[in-house]
Amino acid sequence: MIFGILFTAVITYFYFQSSSNLSLAQANASANLARQQASHENLQLGIFNVTNQLSPAYGNLWLNITNVGGSPSTVVAVFVTNSAGQLVSTGPTSPYLTGPYSGLNYLNVTLPLAVPVGVSTTSMGKDIGISSGIKQSPKAFDYLDDFRHQTVYVNVLTAAGNTFSIQFPHPLTTTTTTNLPGGTTTTTSWSTSSSSTSQTISSVSTSTSVGCNGQTDTTCNTASGFLVGTNSMVVQMCAWYSGTTCQSSPTGGFDGGTVTLSVTVTAGIAVTPTVVIMPIPTGTVPQPTGSCPSSPSSSTTTGSTYEYTFTCTYNVLQGNIGGTITFIGYSVATVGGSQVTSAESTSNTITVGNLATELTGPLSLDYTSFRFYSTSNQGGNPTPVITASQNKFAAFSVKVTNTGNATIIILQYSYLQFARVSQEMDFYIIGGAPSYSGNTFPSFSGCSGLPPSGCGITVAVGATVTLYFAACQPMNQGSSSGSGWLWGSNYGNSNNPNCGTFNALGAEGVNALIVANFAEQPGPTKSWVSFSQTLPGFGIYFT
Amino acid sequence: MAHLKRRHAVSELMGTLLMIGITLVAGAAVIGWVNGQAGASEQAYGSNVAANVNYLREHFVIVNVQFPAADCWPTTQSQYCSQMQISIYNNGALVDSISSITVVDSGGALDVNLTSSTSASHPPGAYCTSGSGCSITPLLSTATMTTGATTGNSPLTFTVNLPISASACSTLVCFNVGSFYTVQVLGKYGYLAQVQLTASG
Numbered sequence: 001m002i003f004g005i006l007f008t009a010v011i012t013y014f015y016f017q018s019s020s021n022l023s024l025a026q027a028n029a030s031a032n033l034a035r036q037q038a039s040h041e042n043l044q045l046g047i048f049n050v051t052n053q054l055s056p057a058y059g060n061l062w063l064n065i066t067n068v069g070g071s072p073s074t075v076v077a078v079f080v081t082n083s084a085g086q087l088v089s090t091g092p093t094s095p096y097l098t099g100p101y102s103g104l105n106y107l108n109v110t111l112p113l114a115v116p117v118g119v120s121t122t123s124m125g126k127d128i129g130i131s132s133g134i135k136q137s138p139k140a141f142d143y144l145d146d147f148r149h150q151t152v153y154v155n156v157l158t159a160a161g162n163t164f165s166i167q168f169p170h171p172l173t174t175t176t177t178t179n180l181p182g183g184t185t186t187t188t189s190w191s192t193s194s195s196s197t198s199q200t201i202s203s204v205s206t207s208t209s210v211g212c213n214g215q216t217d218t219t220c221n222t223a224s225g226f227l228v229g230t231n232s233m234v235v236q237m238c239a240w241y242s243g244t245t246c247q248s249s250p251t252g253g254f255d256g257g258t259v260t261l262s263v264t265v266t267a268g269i270a271v272t273p274t275v276v277i278m279p280i281p282t283g284t285v286p287q288p289t290g291s292c293p294s295s296p297s298s299s300t301t302t303g304s305t306y307e308y309t310f311t312c313t314y315n316v317l318q319g320n321i322g323g324t325i326t327f328i329g330y331s332v333a334t335v336g337g338s339q340v341t342s343a344e345s346t347s348n349t350i351t352v353g354n355l356a357t358e359l360t361g362p363l364s365l366d367y368t369s370f371r372f373y374s375t376s377n378q379g380g381n382p383t384p385v386i387t388a389s390q391n392k393f394a395a396f397s398v399k400v401t402n403t404g405n406a407t408i409i410i411l412q413y414s415y416l417q418f419a420r421v422s423q424e425m426d427f428y429i430i431g432g433a434p435s436y437s438g439n440t441f442p443s444f445s446g447c448s449g450l451p452p453s454g455c456g457i458t459v460a461v462g463a464t465v466t467l468y469f470a471a472c473q474p475m476n477q478g479s480s481s482g483s484g485w486l487w488g489s490n491y492g493n494s495n496n497p498n499c500g501t502f503n504a505l506g507a508e509g510v511n512a513l514i515v516a517n518f519a520e521q522p523g524p525t526k527s528w529v530s531f532s533q534t535l536p537g538f539g540i541y542f543t
Numbered sequence: 544m545a546h547l548k549r550r551h552a553v554s555e556l557m558g559t560l561l562m563i564g565i566t567l568v569a570g571a572a573v574i575g576w577v578n579g580q581a582g583a584s585e586q587a588y589g590s591n592v593a594a595n596v597n598y599l600r601e602h603f604v605i606v607n608v609q610f611p612a613a614d615c616w617p618t619t620q621s622q623y624c625s626q627m628q629i630s631i632y633n634n635g636a637l638v639d640s641i642s643s644i645t646v647v648d649s650g651g652a653l654d655v656n657l658t659s660s661t662s663a664s665h666p667p668g669a670y671c672t673s674g675s676g677c678s679i680t681p682l683l684s685t686a687t688m689t690t691g692a693t694t695g696n697s698p699l700t701f702t703v704n705l706p707i708s709a710s711a712c713s714t715l716v717c718f719n720v721g722s723f724y725t726v727q728v729l730g731k732y733g734y735l736a737q738v739q740l741t742a743s744g
Contacts, residue, residue, distance in 0.1 A: 001570075002566070002567075002570035002573070002574065005570075005574050006573065006574060006577060009574065009577050009578055009581055010577070010581070012581070013581040013584065013585060016585050016588075016589070017585075017588060020588060020589060020592040021592075023592065023596055024592050024595055024596055024599075027595070027596040027599040027600055027636075028599055030599070030600070030636060031599040031600065031602070034602065034634075034636075074692045076632070076692045076696060076697070077606075077632070077697045077698065079606075079607070081607065081609070084609075084610075084612070084743040085607065085608070085609050085610075085740070085743055086609045086610070086611060086612060086743075087607065087609055087628075094697050094698075094700065096606075096630070096697035096698050097697075098694070098695050098696070098697050099694065099695070110694060111694070112692035112693070112694065112696075155606075155607075157606055157632060157698065159634055159691070159692035160634060161602065161603070161604035161632060161634040162604075163604075163606060369613055399613070
């Protein structure tokens with residue numbers, strides 16, 4: 001019996017050891033298999049179009065994936081970065097996009113997506129549409145984060161942990177010149193790329209040389225030629241108004257009216273280009289209205305240089321004080337079935353009104369930090385999120401820096417103003433950085449007077465703070481559902497509805513400016529004094 | 544006739560019982576010892592195997608490291624950033640968490656060392672040299688990463704915040720744009736992922 005018990009104990013021990021060894025071996029084998037499959041994984045990516053098929057209609061990318069590796073692949077997330085490695089894709093909860101969300105097409109397919117060996121998403125009918133995250137609302141900031149206005153990298157993350165990426169617009173990867181009987185042939189190739197491979201998908205041959213009217217100087221970038229070795233198309237723009245010319249670079253005396261913008265697209269091959277133009281007003285100049293035609297008004301061919309001219313017109317209304325207008329834009333064409341986009345170009349600057357009358361003060365505005373928040377973003381994600389059409393924006397934020405030589409305190413009388421032609425709209429400041437937790441939204445409620453008895457947002461010398469302005473129309477106001485944010489009122493209080501109604505905005509361009517009211521102490525023993533500063537405005541276009 | 548001297552002895556029955564008793568006691572002692580030794584050995588071996596299995600099953604990748612432009616100053620030369628965002632995707636075979644994140648600069652200096660015992664705001668130390676120290680969100684002690692290619696499973700992004708702002712960072716650790724950094728992420732079971740990058744704001 002004792003022997004039996006001992007035998008059982010020993011057998012149990014060895015069985016346990018054997019089981020442990022088995023699980024260890026299995027884990028080892030699984031790990032090796034996973035590493036092996038990861039090393040065999042290879043995806044070829046292609047961006048083949050920027051279309052209006054998705055909603056929103058602008059700034060979307062279409063991505064196809066072909067599994068050219070030796071193991072099946074599963075795509076788990078797609079994300080977009082800029083050339084600095086910063087994430088520019090905008091999802092509901094994360095920049096890593098995994099599918100549609102609440103009916104919005106952040107992606108048009110739901111991930112994960114398995115791609116068998118040798119199969120492409122095109123053949124599966126599963127090409128991936130990536131929304132830039134803009135224009136998903138009828139009232140959306142129109143410019144920032146648009147994929148079209150910068151070089152971006154679309155990245156695909158697989159379940160094996162590999163990341164494959166492709167640049168958009170497609171880079172011009174090779175330009176080779178070959179001497180052939182009867183002339184010189186230049187072959188220009190665009191390519192698709194993945195993390196490990198590069199494959200030429202189109203090849204376009206043109207005769208004679210490429211350059212600025214035959215010049216070989218790579219710095220040539222005139223309206224009659226194009227820059228060799230960079231993008232295949234080059235855009236030049238020139239703006240003027242009545243009584244001036246493009247070449248004179250008009251800098252004064254313009255108080256509003258029609259601005260003509262000439263856009264010249266130059267290419268080394270015959271293409272059918274379209275142009276995308278965005279006016280950028282500064283100061284208190286409202287966003288101009290107008291557009292470019294869908295097709296060029298004229299075209300010329302000089303040797304192998306093809307030139308297309310678009311004549312665009314914009315109407316500029318003078319703002320409260322003055323500022324400038326600059327146009328930026330680019331051209332898009334299809335070459336060999338692949339989308340080719342020019343580098344972004346900037347026009348000359350036109351002065352509107354009188355710049356000298358702009359108020360100066362210690363605060364400096366970073367208009368690129370302008371953001372908005374809505375109910376779908378109530379959880380506190382500070383990323384600008386565009387919401388569905390039924391949501392209204394609840395708050396705006398923007399960063400300002402104290403460039404003066406004394407600490408200031410921003411008071412509750414500060415506000416964000418949309419300077420519209422028909423009606424001004426004011427959105428009043430709320431407290432410091434909101435906690436976004438529960439309903440404990442910050443407020444200046446209870447503040448009165450100047451420091452030290454009053455309250456406000458203290459900004460040290462050189463410090464940058466984020467100011468939050470409430471959109472007065474709360475979420476789902478008048479509806480029985482929704483969270484009903486009650487931000488926004490006069491002087492940071494939460495009871496006075498006397499502020500702009502966001503709903504009143506139509507599809508239009510407006511100029512946004514900040515009127516900052518702040519207090520400053522002239523000396524250690526002096527009383528605080530109140531000042532106001534109108535920060536230079538910036539254009540916003542709502543659709 | 545010689546008087547037969549009688550000797551006292553246990554009976555055969557008693558002897559047998561005694562032998563059985565002694566055997567049982569000794570056997571029980573041996574069994575106890577063997578079981579104890581086997582149990583201790585199994586426990587040690589099992590722990591070792593479990594650690595190895597977990598280590599083999601643990602795997603994650605650093606998908607992206609970015610320095611958000613909104614937290615970089617100034618916008619001209621000598622740009623530096625206060626925030627680093629590290630996105631990690633768990634492609635291992637178990638639900639995982641991160642044990643520590645360290646950032647080492649090109650000179651080999653330890654700029655940031657955040658562990659699962661780090662509270663919301665790390666106390667000043669060799670890293671984050673002064674002020675209130677650096678912080679990380681979400682906390683490593685609470686953040687878990689699900690695994691596998693399941694719907695909606697995307698990388699988890701950790702944000703490392705340095706206690707600097709628009710003021711100069713001459714006396715503080717800061718992420719200098721253009722400088723070279725090594726980011727090391729240590730998993731709960733010992734897996735180490737590392738990425739080297741040049742900061743760009």
